[in-house]
Amino acid sequence: MSSYNARFRVWRGDTDGGGLEDYTAEVNEGEVVLDIIHRIQATQAGDLAVRWNCKAGKCGSCSAEINGRPRLLCMTRMSVFDRQETITVTPLRAFPVIRDLVTDVTFNYTKAREVPAFVPPEGVKAGDYRMQQIDVERSQEFRKCIECFLCQDTCHVVRDHEENKASFAGPRFLMRVAELDMHPLDAAAASGLDRKATAQEEHGLGYCNITKCCTEVCPENIKITDNALIPLKERAADRKYDPLVWLGNRIGRRGDGV
Numbered sequence: 001m002s003s004y005n006a007r008f009r010v011w012r013g014d015t016d017g018g019g020l021e022d023y024t025a026e027v028n029e030g031e032v033v034l035d036i037i038h039r040i041q042a043t044q045a046g047d048l049a050v051r052w053n054c055k056a057g058k059c060g061s062c063s064a065e066i067n068g069r070p071r072l073l074c075m076t077r078m079s080v081f082d083r084q085e086t087i088t089v090t091p092l093r094a095f096p097v098i099r100d101l102v103t104d105v106t107f108n109y110t111k112a113r114e115v116p117a118f119v120p121p122e123g124v125k126a127g128d129y130r131m132q133q134i135d136v137e138r139s140q141e142f143r144k145c146i147e148c149f150l151c152q153d154t155c156h157v158v159r160d161h162e163e164n165k166a167s168f169a170g171p172r173f174l175m176r177v178a179e180l181d182m183h184p185l186d187a188a189a190a191s192g193l194d195r196k197a198t199a200q201e202e203h204g205l206g207y208c209n210i211t212k213c214c215t216e217v218c219p220e221n222i223k224i225t226d227n228a229l230i231p232l233k234e235r236a237a238d239r240k241y242d243p244l245v246w247l248g249n250r251i252g253r254r255g256d257g258v
């Protein structure tokens with residue numbers, strides 16, 4: 001493949017606003033969108049802000065939107081676009097812009113902190129935990145997450161609804177709840193923490209209407225909806241209609257004088 005010049009439109013601006021600016025830059029064989037953004041930065045726009053670290057699809061920091069689709073800049077090859085096409089690069093829409101392609105993803109760290117951590121089993125020292133492969137087969141997939149937050153960005157529950165952010169953890173962190181709920185050694189239940197109930201009542205599982213948009217953009221190909229969110233919804237529903245749980249709630253309510 002010979003080199004060619006590609007047309008780019010890149011969002012430039014900050015918290016006060018901004019707009020798309022046009023650039024033309026050389027593209028060489030095997031390059032990815034991040035290479036071209038770096039070339040624009042090196043030759044035409046030295047102050048263009050872009051966040052990246054690994055250039056290998058592993059750090060999750062180069063998330064942006066390319067032609068409106070949430071993607072990793074470093075894992076999107078230029079060869080997937082038509083040479084005549086103008087490629088538009090914009091910051092993640094669901095999070096506030098800091099500058100140019102860099103957004104403030106604090107929302108995600110806040111949600112991460114709201115999910116109660118793994119509860120160690122009583123009487124077993126750290127280092128003595130033992131699990132069978134078969135027991136972690138389902139949840140192991142979720143550990144591939146690189147925390148790029150593309151799923152969080154694309155989910156319609158928060159993408160255009162700032163007002164939902166307070167009560168919705170988003171697919172990445174609902175997946176975290178599902179992972180802990182499937183964990184063979186997690187002693188949350190014994191300690192009085194019902195992860196299924198908190199998924200519904202505190203992390204907004206009910207907002208998810210299983211559109212699978214999160215799954216479609218995940219660069220690690222994690223089946224977020226099918227393997228984490230739907231099973232969590234099923235287990236939360238089973239719990240709700242469990243006759244023993246129902247009876248316990250009734251007795252509890254009577255005890256409260258309600």
Ligand code: SF4
Binds near residue numbers: 210211
């Ligand atoms: S499946 Fe649920 S969490 Fe994923 S994008 Fe759709 S509504 Fe959001």
Ligand code: SF4
Binds near residue numbers: 146147172220
């Ligand atoms: S689940 Fe996938 S899309 Fe979501 S943060 Fe993790 S790696 Fe990124």
Ligand code: FES
Binds near residue numbers: 074
């Ligand atoms: S730079 Fe690390 S994932 Fe793209």
